[in-house]
Amino acid sequence: MTAGTQSVSLNVNGRTVHLTIDDPAMPLLYALRNDLGLHGPRFGCGLGQCGACTVHLDGAAIRSCVFPAVAAAGHSVVTLEGLGTPEKPHPLQQAFIDEQAVQCGYCINGMIMQSAALVSANKHPTDDEIKQALAYNLCRCGTHLRIVRAVKRACSGA
Amino acid sequence: MSSPPPVSRREFLKFGGLVVSFALPVRLAFAENAGLPASATPAKTVAPDQVDGFLAIDRHGKVTVFSGKVDLGTGVRTAITQIAAEELDVPMARVNVIQGDTLLTPDQGPTYGSLSIQNGGVQIRQAAATARRALLQQAAQRLSIDEHELTVDGGVIKPKNGTASVSYGDLIGGRTFALQLDKNAPLKDPAAYATVGRSQPRLDIPDKVTGRFTYMHDFRVAGMVHARVVRPPAIGATLLSVNEDSVSRVPGIIGVVRQRNFLAVVAQTEWGAISAARQLKATWSDWQGLPDEDKLWEYVRSTKITKDDVTSDRGDVDAALAAADKRVSATYDFAIHTHGSIGPSCAVASFEGGKLTCWSASQATHNLRQQLALMFGIPDADVRVIYIDGSGCYGRNGHEDAAADAALLAREVGRPVRVQWMRADEHGWDPKGPPTLIDMQAALDASGDVTAWYSQFYGPEGVAGRVKLVAADLAAMPHETVMSPGGIINGTAVPYTFPSVKTLAHRLVSTPLRPSWIRAPGRMQSAFANETFLDEIAVATHADPFELRLRYLAGDSRAVELLERLARFANWQKRSAGKPAGGGTATGRGMAFVKYENNRTYVGMVATIEIVRATGVITAKHFAVVQDCGQIINPDGVKNQIEGNVVQTVSRTLIEQVHFDRSRVTSIDWQTYPILTFPDVPQIDIDLIDRPNEKPWGAGEPSSAIVSAAISNAVFDAIGVRLRSVPFSPQKTLAALKS
Numbered sequence: 001m002t003a004g005t006q007s008v009s010l011n012v013n014g015r016t017v018h019l020t021i022d023d024p025a026m027p028l029l030y031a032l033r034n035d036l037g038l039h040g041p042r043f044g045c046g047l048g049q050c051g052a053c054t055v056h057l058d059g060a061a062i063r064s065c066v067f068p069a070v071a072a073a074g075h076s077v078v079t080l081e082g083l084g085t086p087e088k089p090h091p092l093q094q095a096f097i098d099e100q101a102v103q104c105g106y107c108i109n110g111m112i113m114q115s116a117a118l119v120s121a122n123k124h125p126t127d128d129e130i131k132q133a134l135a136y137n138l139c140r141c142g143t144h145l146r147i148v149r150a151v152k153r154a155c156s157g158a
Numbered sequence: 159m160s161s162p163p164p165v166s167r168r169e170f171l172k173f174g175g176l177v178v179s180f181a182l183p184v185r186l187a188f189a190e191n192a193g194l195p196a197s198a199t200p201a202k203t204v205a206p207d208q209v210d211g212f213l214a215i216d217r218h219g220k221v222t223v224f225s226g227k228v229d230l231g232t233g234v235r236t237a238i239t240q241i242a243a244e245e246l247d248v249p250m251a252r253v254n255v256i257q258g259d260t261l262l263t264p265d266q267g268p269t270y271g272s273l274s275i276q277n278g279g280v281q282i283r284q285a286a287a288t289a290r291r292a293l294l295q296q297a298a299q300r301l302s303i304d305e306h307e308l309t310v311d312g313g314v315i316k317p318k319n320g321t322a323s324v325s326y327g328d329l330i331g332g333r334t335f336a337l338q339l340d341k342n343a344p345l346k347d348p349a350a351y352a353t354v355g356r357s358q359p360r361l362d363i364p365d366k367v368t369g370r371f372t373y374m375h376d377f378r379v380a381g382m383v384h385a386r387v388v389r390p391p392a393i394g395a396t397l398l399s400v401n402e403d404s405v406s407r408v409p410g411i412i413g414v415v416r417q418r419n420f421l422a423v424v425a426q427t428e429w430g431a432i433s434a435a436r437q438l439k440a441t442w443s444d445w446q447g448l449p450d451e452d453k454l455w456e457y458v459r460s461t462k463i464t465k466d467d468v469t470s471d472r473g474d475v476d477a478a479l480a481a482a483d484k485r486v487s488a489t490y491d492f493a494i495h496t497h498g499s500i501g502p503s504c505a506v507a508s509f510e511g512g513k514l515t516c517w518s519a520s521q522a523t524h525n526l527r528q529q530l531a532l533m534f535g536i537p538d539a540d541v542r543v544i545y546i547d548g549s550g551c552y553g554r555n556g557h558e559d560a561a562a563d564a565a566l567l568a569r570e571v572g573r574p575v576r577v578q579w580m581r582a583d584e585h586g587w588d589p590k591g592p593p594t595l596i597d598m599q600a601a602l603d604a605s606g607d608v609t610a611w612y613s614q615f616y617g618p619e620g621v622a623g624r625v626k627l628v629a630a631d632l633a634a635m636p637h638e639t640v641m642s643p644g645g646i647i648n649g650t651a652v653p654y655t656f657p658s659v660k661t662l663a664h665r666l667v668s669t670p671l672r673p674s675w676i677r678a679p680g681r682m683q684s685a686f687a688n689e690t691f692l693d694e695i696a697v698a699t700h701a702d703p704f705e706l707r708l709r710y711l712a713g714d715s716r717a718v719e720l721l722e723r724l725a726r727f728a729n730w731q732k733r734s735a736g737k738p739a740g741g742g743t744a745t746g747r748g749m750a751f752v753k754y755e756n757n758r759t760y761v762g763m764v765a766t767i768e769i770v771r772a773t774g775v776i777t778a779k780h781f782a783v784v785q786d787c788g789q790i791i792n793p794d795g796v797k798n799q800i801e802g803n804v805v806q807t808v809s810r811t812l813i814e815q816v817h818f819d820r821s822r823v824t825s826i827d828w829q830t831y832p833i834l835t836f837p838d839v840p841q842i843d844i845d846l847i848d849r850p851n852e853k854p855w856g857a858g859e860p861s862s863a864i865v866s867a868a869i870s871n872a873v874f875d876a877i878g879v880r881l882r883s884v885p886f887s888p889q890k891t892l893a894a895l896k897s
Contacts, residue, residue, distance in 0.1 A: 104231025
C-alpha cells in the first residue's frame with residue numbers, strides 16, 4: 001500500500017466487501033463498477049445531475065458518482081443487482097418489464113433505484129408524486145410516460 | 159510518455175482468447191456439426207447477396223441472424239428476431255441476433271434514417287424466405303413428398319397429413335446454405351403471421367432492468383488500461399506544452415500521450431485516469447474562430463453558398479407570386495442541438511500485430527472500420543469493429559470519436575485501452591445538429607387557394623457520409639475533409655399539390671460547429687417551417703388546417719385516411735381562424751402532418767399546449783398521434799418510438815439550444831444544456847394504422863419531425879402569436895407577445 005491508500009469495508013447487496021482505495025476522492029461509483037464488477041449503477045455525468053448512477057445507501061437513494069467511496073465504509077449499499085434478478089425480479093423491475101418501460105435503458109438504473117426509495121416511503125404515490133420524485137432523473141429517449149406507468153403498476157400490485 | 163508496465167505474453171493470450179470468443183458461437187455452429195475444431199472452419203461470408211451472410215442454423219435448429227443494423231435502444235434486435243422467426247417458422251427463443259460486427263455481419267448501411275426495418279429487416283426477411291424455400295425443397299426430397307404438401311412448425315418440416323418429419327437442424331445444421339439471396343423467394347402470407355404484427359416483449363429489457371446487461375460502458379478485456387482525453391480549451395487551439403510531472407503522483411498513472419493537439423492520459427484505474435486528466439497541466443494557444451452566438455442567424459445568412467439543390471420545381475412560382483392576390487412570407491430558424499446521450503461515448507480498442515480490434519456503440523461499424531483504416535493507414539481487412547449496445551444514440555454522436563481515441567491510444571500504449579468520455583467531452587465535442595434557417599413564401603388567390611409555394615433552406619453542404627474523427631483531426635492523421643450533416647434536404651419538398659412549387663436548398667460552405675445528423679436531420683427543421691407556414695396560410699385564408707391540407711392531398715389516399723382519422727381521434731373542432739385569446743393561462747391546439755421524405759411513413763398529430771402569458775412559459779400537455787408506417791412488426795415497439803420522438807422533440811423545441819463563445823461550446827452539462835424532465839412531459843395517445851400487406855416503413859424518426867410545428871400552431875391558437883424560432887424560449891415568446 002502506498003501512502004494515502006485506505007482499506008474500507010462495506011456491505012454491498014448483502015455481502016461484506018473490502019476495498020482498497022488509493023484516493024479518498026474516488027466516488028463510490030468507480031468502486032462498484034470497476035472493483036466489484038457491477039453493471040447496475042452507470043456513469044452519466046459525474047456531476048450528480050442525471051441520476052444514472054443512483055444506488056441506495058442505508059435505504060436512501062444517493063448519486064454514487066459524487067459520493068466518496070470511503071464515506072460508504074460501514075454502510076450498506078444496494079444496487080440494481082441487489083433489488084432482484086431476471087429470474088426473481090423486484091416488483092419494480094417486473095413492472096418495468098410489464099410496461100416495457102425501457103428504450104436504451106441507460107437511465108433505467110436510476111429510475112428504478114429512485115422509485116424504490118420513493119415507494120419505500122410512500123406506498124401509493126400519485127402520478128404527480130412520482131414525477132416529482134423523478135424530476136432530477138434524466139431520460140433522453142423519452143421513456144417517461146412508461147416509467148411513470150411502471151411505478152404506478154408496481155405500487156398497485158403491492 | 160512514461161513506459162507502460164510490460165504486458166505479459168499470458169495477458170495477450172488471454173486477451174486474444176476474448177477477441178475470438180465473439181466469433182465463437184458461429185464458428186462452433188459450423189465446427190461442431192462438421193466435426194472440426196473451430197479454428198479449422200472457413201471464415202463466414204458477409205456478402206449481402208448471400209443467405210449465409212445473414213443466417214446460420216446449427217444442428218440443434220438454433221438460428222443465428224447476422225444484422226448489419228444495430229439496436230440503438232429502439233428495439234431493433236427484437237423486431238429483427240420477430241421477422242426471422244416468423245419467416246422461418248421457428249420460435250423467437252430459438253433465434254439469436256449478432257449485430258454490427260464487421261467480421262460477421264453484412265454491411266447493411268449505418269443504423270440511421272428510420273431504415274433498420276424498412277431496409278435491414280426486409281433484407282433479412284428475404285434471406286430467411288430464401289432459406290425457408292431451400293429447406294422445404296430439401297425436405298421434399300428427403301421425405302419424398304411434394305414441397306407444397308409440407309408445412310413448418312417450430313423449425314420442423316412435416317407433411318400436412320402424415321407423421322414423417324425432418325428438422326432444420328437435420329437438413330442444414332452447421333453447414334452453409336451457399337445460396338444467393340433471392341429477391342423473389344415467396345414470403346409468408348401476413349394473414350398467417352403469428353409473431354410479426356403483434357407486440358412482443360423486448361428481449362433486452364429483463365437484463366437492462368436488473369443490471370445484467372452489458373453496455374459498451376461495461377465491457378472490459380484483460381490487460382486493459384483506462385484513458386481520458388484532454389481536449390483543447392478552445393476548439394482550434396494548438397497545444398504548446400505539456401507538463402507530464404503534473405500527473406506523475408497520480409495513483410496508477412501510466413503516462414501522458416500527446417500527438418500534435420491530441421492529448422490524453424492513461425492509467426491503470428479509471429479514477430486514476432480521471433484524476434490525471436483533471437490535474438494535467440498543459441498550455442494551449444488562444445483561438446477565437448467561432449462566430450458571435452448573438453449574431454448566429456446573420457452569420458448563417460451571410461455564409462458562402464456553394465451550391466443550390468433544387469428538391470422540387472413545378473409550375474412557374476415567380477409568375478404565380480407576381481400575380482398573387484395575397485402573398486405570405488415568413489422566416490424560420492432552428493437552433494444548434496446536441497445529441498445528449500445519457501451515457502457519454504465510450505470505446506475499447508486493441509492493436510495487436512498491426513491489427514486493430516475496436517468495440518464501439520457506433521451506429522455504423524462498417525463505416526467506422528474504413529475511417530479507422532484510413533486514420534492508421536492500414537487495410538480495412540486489418541480492422542475489426544464490433545458493436546456493443548451503448549446509451550441511446552439518436553444519430554452520429556461521439557461513439558465513433560471515442561473509438562478513434564481508444565484506437566490511437568491502444569497503438570501508443572501497446573495494450574488494450576478503454577476510453578470513456580466525460581460529460582463535458584460529450585456535450586462539448588459530439589458533432590452537432592447544425593443551425594438551420596428557412597425562408598418561406600406563398601402566393602394566394604382571391605378564393606384563398608395556394609397558387610405558389612417557395613421555400614429556401616439554408617444548411618451546410620454535404621450528405622450522410624462519414625463525420626471527421628476528432629482524434630484524427632487533432633493528431634493530424636488522415637481523415638475526412640468534407641462535412642457530413644446527414645440527408646438534411648430530404649424533407650424540403652412537400653406532398654401538397656399546389657400548382658406551382660419550388661423548394662431550394664442553399665448549401666453552405668461552413669457551419670460553426672462540426673455537424674452531423676441528429677434524429678430527422680434537416681427534415682425536422684423543414685417540417686417545422688413547412689407545417690407552421692401552412693398554418694399561417696390557414697389563418698390568412700380563414701381555413702381549417704385539416705381542410706387546407708386535404709385540399710392539396712386529394713390524390714393520396716393514405717394521407718387522406720390518416721388526416722381524417724387524426725381529426726376523429728383528436729376530436730378536432732373545425733375552425734376558421736385562431737380563436738381570440740384571454741386569461742392569464744391560455745390553452746391551444748395545433749396540428750401538423752408529414753409524409754416522411756415525401757415517400758414513406760405518414761404521421762399526423764394534434765398538440766395541446768398551455769402558456770402562461772406573464773412568463774411566456776409553454777407546457778406541452780397532450781399529443782394525439784396517428785401514424786401509418788405500413789406493415790407494423792411490433793406495435794408496442796412502434797408506440798415506444800413515437801412516445802420517445804414526441805417527448806425528445808418537445809424538449810428540443812421548448813428548451814434546447816447549444817451555446818458557445820468565440821472559442822468553445824459553453825453548454826457542457828445538464829445545467830447549461832437542460833432537457834425536459836418528468837413534471838413537464840406531455841400525455842400521448844397513439845393510433846396506429848397497420849397495413850400488413852404493405853412494405854414496413856420506418857418509425858424511429860418521422861413523428862419527431864412535426865412536433866415543433868404542432869406546438870407552434872397550438873401556441874398561435876392559444877395566444878395569437880406566431881413562434882418561428884426554435885427553441886420557443888420564454889424570452890422569445892414574451893418578445894413576440896409584446897410586438
